[in-house]
Amino acid sequence: MSTPAVQIENISKFFPVPLRRQRVQAVKNLSLVVEPGQVYGLLGPNGCGKSTTLKILLGLVTPNSGRALVFGKDSREYRSRRDVGFLPENPYFHKFLTAAELLSFHGRICGLSGKKLTARIDELIDLVGLRDARDRRVGGFSKGMLQRIGLAQALVHDPGLIVLDEPTAGVDPAGSHQIRDLILDLKKRGKTVLLTSHLLEQVQEICDRVGIMARGEMIREGALKDLVRVKNQTEFVIENSTPELAAQIQNLVAASSASLIATRQPERSLETVFLELTAGDR
Ligand SMILES: Nc1ncnc2c1ncn2[C@@H]1O[C@H](COP(=O)(O)OP(=O)(O)OP(=O)(O)O)[C@@H](O)[C@H]1O
Numbered sequence: 239m240s241t242p243a244v245q246i247e248n249i250s251k252f253f254p255v256p257l258r259r260q261r262v263q264a265v266k267n268l269s270l271v272v273e274p275g276q277v278y279g280l281l282g283p284n285g286c287g288k289s290t291t292l293k294i295l296l297g298l299v300t301p302n303s304g305r306a307l308v309f310g311k312d313s314r315e316y317r318s319r320r321d322v323g324f325l326p327e328n329p330y331f332h333k334f335l336t337a338a339e340l341l342s343f344h345g346r347i348c349g350l351s352g353k354k355l356t357a358r359i360d361e362l363i364d365l366v367g368l369r370d371a372r373d374r375r376v377g378g379f380s381k382g383m384l385q386r387i388g389l390a391q392a393l394v395h396d397p398g399l400i401v402l403d404e405p406t407a408g409v410d411p412a413g414s415h416q417i418r419d420l421i422l423d424l425k426k427r428g429k430t431v432l433l434t435s436h437l438l439e440q441v442q443e444i445c446d447r448v449g450i451m452a453r454g455e456m457i458r459e460g461a462l463k464d465l466v467r468v469k470n471q472t473e474f475v476i477e478n479s480t481p482e483l484a485a486q487i488q489n490l491v492a493a494s495s496a497s498l499i500a501t502r503q504p505e506r507s508l509e510t511v512f513l514e515l516t517a518g519d520r
């Protein structure tokens with residue numbers, strides 16, 4: 239078996255509450271494994287410990303107990319971060335750098351230089367849809383633009399594991415769509431992605447596995463298909479049906495031991511309608 243991309247073993251984390259003899263348990267005995275090439279979604283209500291878990295994995299927060307490994311290396315060692323790209327929850331960048339300068343700065347930190355770095359910057363700026371803002375200072379960027387440049391920054395050294403804390407927060411539907419496609423493209427190229435999100439519809443489109451947390455604990459974990467499947471129901475979508483055909487089907491079902499629970503017209507998502515209507519503006 240190959241080494242997991244992410245292996246989190248029984249981590250717990252407390253934060254003291256200043257001036258009170260209390261502490262917040264942000265993460266409680268949490269374990270999870272992400273295999274290489276998977277897209278894994280970590281879900282859960284606000285404050286349930288998702289970002290803290292990611293920060294522990296990145297070595298930014300030290301757990302009180304347990305350990306986290308990235309491609310087999312302990313997250314407390316700096317070497318574990320060589321092959322990881324991270325988009326934090328609230329990315330903060332040097333305000334006076336332009337988008338291209340910021341990527342150049344991060345690229346240099348990761349050991350890139352010369353023509354290779356210049357080509358990579360152009361490629362990433364196009365990839366996240368910021369060509370028009372390439373030479374603008376990031377201090378003036380909107381929330382969605384910051385998110386996009388943050389994503390480009392996470393990808394600059396073409397890492398094997400990409401950790402994204404709410405990658406589409408604040409991004410418009412077309413931008414979210416692009417980011418979704420980008421994540422699927424990363425998966426196609428064999429990359430591993432660990433992300434958190436509150437946009438469950440998107441999670442459902444891109445994740446292979448999901449973990450659902452509550453109050454610091456993992457309450458459900460598994461392959462997405464297994465989690466969402468309604469096991470004892472079958473759905474048919476029929477084009478150009480007639481009232482007669484519908485009646486025949488209903489009669490057939492009535493004569494069997496099965497029961498018809500609902501017939502309905504499929505609906506398009508609001509996102510699809512929005513994207514169609516705004517296609518000309520993009
Ligand atoms: N540096 C810190 N100091 C004190 N408490 C913290 C700190 N970081 C996180 N916490 C607390 O730990 C708990 C988990 O926070 P965390 O940010 O991990 O949640 P989350 O699942 O990412 O939530 P959200 O969906 O809102 O991003 C919260 O109660 C939070 O207040």
Ligand SMILES: [Mg+2]
Nearest residue numbers: 288289290327
């Ligand atoms: Mg968070």
